[in-house]
Amino acid sequence: MLENLHAVLRMHQIGIVNLLRPRRLLRAAVNNARLGPQAALIMKAAAEHPDLPAVTDELGTLTYRQLDEQSNALAHALKKLGLPDRSVVGVLARDHRGLLLAISGTARAALRLALMNTGLAKQQLAEVVAREKVRVVLYDDEFADLVDGLPEDIPRYLTWGSGPVPTIDELIAAHRSTPLPPPDQPGGFIILTSGTTGLPKGAPRTKVSPLASALIADRIPFPRQGAAVFASPLFHSTGFGSWTVGLSLANHAVLLRRFDAERILQAIDEHRAQMLVAVPTMLTRILALGPDVINKYDTSSLKTVFVAGSALAPELTARFHEQFGDVIYNVYGSTEVAVASVAQPAESRRAPGTVGRPPVTVHLALFDDNDKRIDKPHVHGRVFVRTGIPFEGYTDGQHKQVIDGYMATGDQGHFDDEGLLFIDGRDDDMVISGGENVYPVEVENLLAERADVVEAVVIGVDDDEFGKRLRAFIVPTDSSARDPQEIKEYVKASLARYKVPRDVVFVDELPRNATGKLLRRELPTGPLNEA
Template sequence: MRSPVAISLPSPTDAARKVADLAMSVEVMRKRKLFNPLRLDEAIRSSIDVMRYGPFAGVVLHAAHRNPSAPAIIDEIGTLTFKDLDEQSSALARGLQAEGITEGTVIAALCRDHRGLVLTMVAAGKIGARLVMMNTGFAKPQFADVTAREGVKAVLHDGEFVGLLDAIPRSIPRFLTWVDESDGADPRTPTIYDLIGKQSREKVSAPGKPGGMVILTSGTTGTPKGAPRDRVSPMQSAQFLDRIPLPSNETMFMAAPIFHGTGLSQFTIGIALGNTVILRRKFNPEETLRGIAEHRASTLVVVPTMLQRMIDLGPEILAKYDTSSLKVIFAAGSSLSPDLCKRTADIFGDVLYNLYGSTEVAVATVATPAELKKAPGTVGKPPVGCRVVLFDDEGKRVTKVGAVGRIFVSSGLSFGGYTDGRNKEVIDGLMSSGDIGHFDADGLLFVDGRDDDMIVSGGENVFPLEVENLLADRSDVHEAAVIGVDDRDFGKRLRAFVVPGPDSHRDPEEIKQYVKDNLARYKVPREVVFLDELPRNATGKLLRKNLAEIAID
């Protein structure tokens, strides 16, 4: 039985650590060119804007002041400069105010990655509206539940999602952010550009306080929970920049969806660094390669399943595009198998950085290319301002090398509780990530699986991720997922789902024997099921519940 949530008071050691982290954070941001030490006035101005308007609107204002004519985003329509973003978002802010959306109003954005979403985010910050970042993969019940729970008073959405809005009251105003002729949207529905066209583009007075954002958890097992992001500090950018050398004033290709934490964090930092960000509404692996080559992108932001799909295109297609401009591939959102780490290095070079965290704890650790080469599959070490500690089920610290424990994280970006009032378990000021892991002798963290994914089979603890990684390492396997299912004799047993490569024999016994040759007998799946693809949500998270519902003959 686990111990209850523990509460501890700050110690002198904690205070000293915070002072040291602050000094290191300033140095990291200087080194990564987030601010110029010779222009402290600009740094102060930027910090004030972030505190008044929120992190995203604040960094756009900073970039517009520093280099207004530089291209900020390039989407399927064309290019917007930082000045364009600033002025058009000011007009949109006034337009929303004219529609009764003011400071403290909760609004929702249901958009893919394009200028309409970006303008919505900046405008919400400028008027102090609270913005809920909706998942574009929602079904009607999820969308309706989140809208009601968060108290959404208006929805800004792409035309393709018009059918979802049937699930909420017609009394909730809606504004279109992107329209295609095939969407079937009501032509009487106003667009954000209708609002922009009627208003002045002059600077908007700051709200009394920032409205903040609500990011939703992945929702792989039900209605996603809301994780508010109300506490902001420019210093927290150092957690991303400490171990990841994101370039400045270059080009970033944003493949990950911005509505989720991975895309949102890197988009915000990319803009803060003065980068031009390439946006595409829908991910296509070959089009992503083409975009990297065309724009000479130095940074690519992905979730692991996107990276997997790019690599699985094969050598002939990969060779068609010059991706030598890439300096950083930023991957986060789900686990990276050792095989994917090695194949990425073979194709793109030593540019892969793997961030481990969650919607709730934010940043936990980062693995650098050198660490991934030395220990494929590791999630690395904590950056400045972050602590990671393992605890057992009784809340006692786990310190032995290789010993498995529950992962707890301390980060200035960690949330303060879900919007429904619930929270994650906290011990000694560190928050549970919900994962199980271990440290190796070099202090590198490995995630062994979700706390609730572990099964007990015949009295033995089994983590499905270990078997998944083993299977993914086979040349004839594109992807693999392993789940626990009920078993009359053993309590639980393993069932493997495999997406085969072109050279696969699709032989279940061959797969079982491979596991038996490499792992303990109790880790061998009883069944092996071949699928064309694994079920995933819009952020690339594996939907294990869907796998459990697949009927097996």
């Protein structure tokens, strides 16, 4: 109870709620309980700040009043389909107003929304739609070929572009914008996991705690009625969660349908954006533009770079801070646990590589392979999280391991003497070579420090003598000598011999999914002459 009170006070301090306006607070809480946070927060912002910009995309800007009214009209149209409450609607869309309208409109129509990954293959989409029991599909026209693989009896509507099926713009224009009676309970939503090891799982959220915003914003400074540029896709938890918190602060979401590094800088300059939401590989591409291009744009308004989704190399943090100032807030979490910890700029500077400390209502713990808690610093263990946003289990019936209320993240990590958390790698990434345990991230971070390395990843491959050996895949700069032996000598000078990659492979790019996560399973593990 005391912890929840602390979370409420933090929300008041941040500006998410106003404890001095109890009637507004009660109305918002009731709407959240019946509609879910996204629709409820859009309604709240439309009532309090109707003329503020809510979203800007390639089509222009919608105010909060316009976003609210168009959400109502779409909800009326969806209601006419006659689906039972909490039927699942799938949306396959990039970042633009159509996706926001789908999120808000389905909630008002008491339907459950499944946010589909834009990187799904045709067969994967069909399997996910069948597993999640999707009854209607909303999609961008560029994904028409993928949607053609779905059963013909599933109604479909376009969220962007034109084609042989109706658009949601046509649905909105044909229906009134008055509010619908709120449902008895929210439809909820389903976010897919990244699917880095196979078909993405569905992680449902039927009810979201009102304290969830405090969990995300506690250690990350969000603008208030300011602009945030979203490079990370909203169909995944990083973009989705940060956009939701932004709604509670009546922020202006600047959306780009496709990532373009220079266009991101232009958007920050044009909208005086105070926040950027991104994944680490996007920061790499922004820096790759070089000072001449970067300095064409005024990015002095930027105060917060919310980074999540995959490991952030200390070297990348340092280079980005050198160019843009101390702005990176490195977020460690997952679809299942939301935000587990945040490294603020001062912590990243003091302890390079840390993912920081947990926010309010979140607790971290390490357990060994025998499920015994680890209390000492610098001892590696499995990372577990206890959070104020309980995980409901996957839609396929599976669940993460839970010990004493703490849920497994699937990662290995350790704490330092100050209690800062470090992630050593995924449980299944650890390589045992010649009887020694090797965490690839240590080697990857060292390689990333080289001026001639853009990105690096290290995996284990089969070896007749050692059981496993290390193989490094490196994206080099144009000036790189591409000398494998030089790379090996470099690692050998800093790390133990068993951590030196036996193989060094230079590649043009690393395989990643639509959210920027590295797909290690797609890296060749066989003999190099067959790779």
